[in-house]
Amino acid sequence: MANPEWHRLGPVAALKQKPLQAVTVEGVPIALSWDQGRFGAISGRCLHAGGPLGQGTLRDGYVVCPWHGWTYQRETGEGEPGSTDVVPRYLLKEEGGDLFIDLASATHPRPASHSPHPLARDPKRADGPLRVVGISTTVMDRGAPRYSTSEDLLRVALEAAAAEGAETQFITLNNLKFRACEGYYSKSANACTWPCSITQMDDKDELTTVYEALVHWADVVLIATPIRWGNASSLYFKMIERMNCIQNQITTHDHVLIRNKVAGFIITGGQDNVQSVAGEMMMFFGELGFTFPQFPFVGHSRGWSAEDMENNMAAVKADQELRQGTRALALRCLEQARRLVAAGAGPARTERGGRKAN
Ligand code: FES
Known part of the structure; x- marks a missing residue:
């Protein structure tokens, strides 16, 4: 002794x-x-x-x-x-x-006996065709679903990707039950963990599906959102607040979870502000580590005075140019992903450096 x-x-x-x-x-x-x-x-x-x-x-x-x-x-x-x-x-x-x-x-510590969460494994791209996940962030009454312009276009994009031989996955965020971010980052950067603190504590929280797709499965992520009062949907923000844990790994551990992945965006609104919403989404997904194809979003709006929403729905359904533009977005994302996957591990260092500005 x-x-x-x-x-x-x-x-x-x-x-x-x-x-x-x-x-x-x-x-x-x-x-x-x-x-x-x-x-x-x-x-x-x-x-x-x-x-x-x-x-x-x-x-x-x-x-x-x-x-x-x-x-x-x-x-x-x-x-x-x-x-x-x-x-x-x-x-x-x-x-x-x-x-x-x-x-x-001091007695000897015995390390944590809790087995690591499945999400905690190292992200490693599995061989196989390109994989595209589409995430619809539209909110609606689950019991009485309605037509959503952004969700419709997301399906168009995924069909185009599938026709090119990609595996696709459609996630309707509205169908997942998940808690809002509870601000562990505000206690300490190290308290905001990967996997997310909530995910580790609450096995009923269903955002695991999104984390799994984004970090481990997909080469391309397509996010679709309506515009609500000039911004992306509230569900979009609820989701991305929970993604602080992905970005925070760079801050706390210099650990980049997202590599060689591509993001594209589909934004539709009865009124305007497409470019502002796209800018915010590109900033956030860029901070996570995603790259973008040339022209990384499609948007649709009939302008400030277009309050006749029933006509807006009809316009999107009938707009072949918009649908073709959406297919083209999917193909640009795939092409970008193809290049990244072909390049293998990509650049030796993709660490961002510096600290985030949130
Ligand atoms: S419970 Fe102590 S650090 Fe997470």
Whole structure:
């Protein structure tokens, strides 16, 4: 057993004032707790993603990590019943009214027993034909579906891609039940994890389908949105807020999840603002790591004064030029993807560098 290394933490009377606190001794973070007449000291670093345990809360004798809620017994460091995770625990002693900790008494951690989420595997393109996923972000009553101009054009694009030999997948975001981003990034950049914190915590959250398609499956992603008050649909924003975890991997781990992939956009609105919506979408998907073909979007709008929406639907259905333009977008995206796939791994370094501006 190593020789003890006692370090003074401070007066017992003062340290008793807080049920849980973060202290650092010789650079080692400690979660120091006081409950039921006894101190406890365990590592201050969560095994999941390094969350600061001393800044968490105490619940039934367990320290609850403030980032995603993993728990550790406050005196032994053992994870919740049923888990084999253990963080180091430390011996304490009281002497002359002061509390001391023995850093040499740290027990060995047992790494997280939670098996990695399937999305956590390294993105690696599987051999086979080019793959195109179309994501419709239109919101509608699931029980009473209606005609959607953007969704209609997305189908046109996917049919064109399939006719070129691509595998296609159609995702109707409106049919997926998923939580809005809960702002783990706002706690700490490292608290916004890949896979998404919500995805890891909630196996009922259905955005996994989208992550799987974007990060692991598709070579081409086509996003279709209506324009709502000059912006993309609310469902589009709900989806992309959850994609902060993809971009954040670059910030926190210099880990680029999206490589050699192409994005294109289909934007339709009764009124105008197509270019502004396209600009926002291109900025975001560019930040994720997607590339774009020449002329990366098709848009349709009959202008500010066109309130006769029934005619708008009829116009889109009948507009052969628009439909041909949509097919052409799909083919441009495929051509770009074909070049990227043929180039293999692509440039040796595609890391973005710098930090994002959100
Ligand atoms: S639960 Fe602690 S870092 Fe995620």
